[in-house]
Amino acid sequence: MAMFLPEGPPDRARTWSRAVGGAESNVACHLAGLGVPVAWVSAVGDDALGRAVVAEVAAAGVEVSGVVVDPGRQTGLYLKESGTVRYYRTGSAASCLGPEVLDRIDFDGVHLVHTSGITPALSESCLALMRALFAMPRRSHRISFDVNWRPALWAGRDRAVLAELANAADIVFVGADEASEVWGTAEPQRIRTVLTGPEMLVVKQGEHGATLIERDRAPVFEPALRMDVVEPIGAGDAFAAGFLAALLDGAPPRHRLRAGHLRAASALRTREDVGPPLPPEVVAALLDADERTWAAWRMSR
Structure with missing residues (x-):
């Protein structure tokens, strides 16, 4: 989607800056920035905003x-x-996608498909699309699903769909605060009793850190970096991208969580959803830092 940021207090701003945002496109842009070949499937209108969105993602x-x-x-x-x-997307091009989209996608050689809980809440056709995607044979790819709870979208809709889709995914991301609202618990092990299907469950615990629970392995917790936050929106998408890029690279659990935290830090330092990455030398040093060094590091703006 197109995103607008006010230049000054929103209620008095006469100038707004245009950028691009949206859960799945954010993840795609971060993955590309991390060197992962990635494609984005969506829909835009035949309008100036649509052309701008596609151009910037490309x-x-x-x-x-x-x-x-x-x-x-x-x-x-x-x-x-x-x-x-504040979202303005009722009746948008993306909200009218349906299962026919899958007929145009070549899944050969695809290792991962990332989706979110926003899409099935947009319309009945989008829900049908998600169910069709999750029901497809997975010859070479895994499905990653970020719950991305949006209460306004689910008003009057069956939120049980979120557990249905999450349990059909291979990798699931969910914020502890989201899980508390949807399933009544923020505790990772209890969330796991609700989401037993995924191979990997990542519970994001805000400024405290994140917990990874993999099947037949002990949970792994990694604290978040301490830092000055400019804007929190978009950090979850960045975390998912960092984690998934490390997973595709064959990294061990703790390394995957750190990669997620480091990418999230880049989003927390900007007003836009996708900001400049951290310096490569900082990322390399922190990925391999000992626990004491990691815990002591503080990132300023």
Whole structure:
């Protein structure tokens, strides 16, 4: 979607800066920045905002040939207002996607498909698309699913769909706060009793850190980096990308969690959803740092 940021207090701003955001496209842009070949599948309107979104995602290194241009619907957008996000996407091109999208995707050689709990809440056709994707044979790919709980989207809808899809995924990301709202618990082991299906469950615990629970392995917790936060929105997508890039690279559990934290740190330092990455030398040093060094590190703006 297109994203707009106010230049000054939102209620008095006369100038707004345009950027690009959205859960799946954020992850795609971060993965591309980490050197992972990645494609983004979505839909935009045949309008200036849609063209700008596609151009900027492509400029980040993401393959966009799977993006549909819908001449009859508009591109979705949202406004960031001092930590609050206001969405304008009812009837947008992306909200009208359906299972037919899968017929245009070549899954040969694909190792991972990343999705989120936002898509099935957008419309009945989007829910059908997600169910069809999750029901497909997985010859070479795994499915990654970020719960991305959005209460307003699920008003009047069956939230049991989130557990249904999460349990059909291979890798699941969920915030402890999200799990508390949806399933009544923020404790990783108890969340695991709800989500028994995934091979990997990653519970994001905000500024405290994140816990990885893999089947037949002891849970692994890694504390988050201490840092000055400019804007928290988008950090979860960045974390997912860092974790998934490390997973695709064959990294061990603790390394995957640290890679997620480090990528999230890059998003926490900017008002946009995808910001400049941390210096490579800082990332390399912290990935392999001992526990004491990691815990003592503080990142300023």
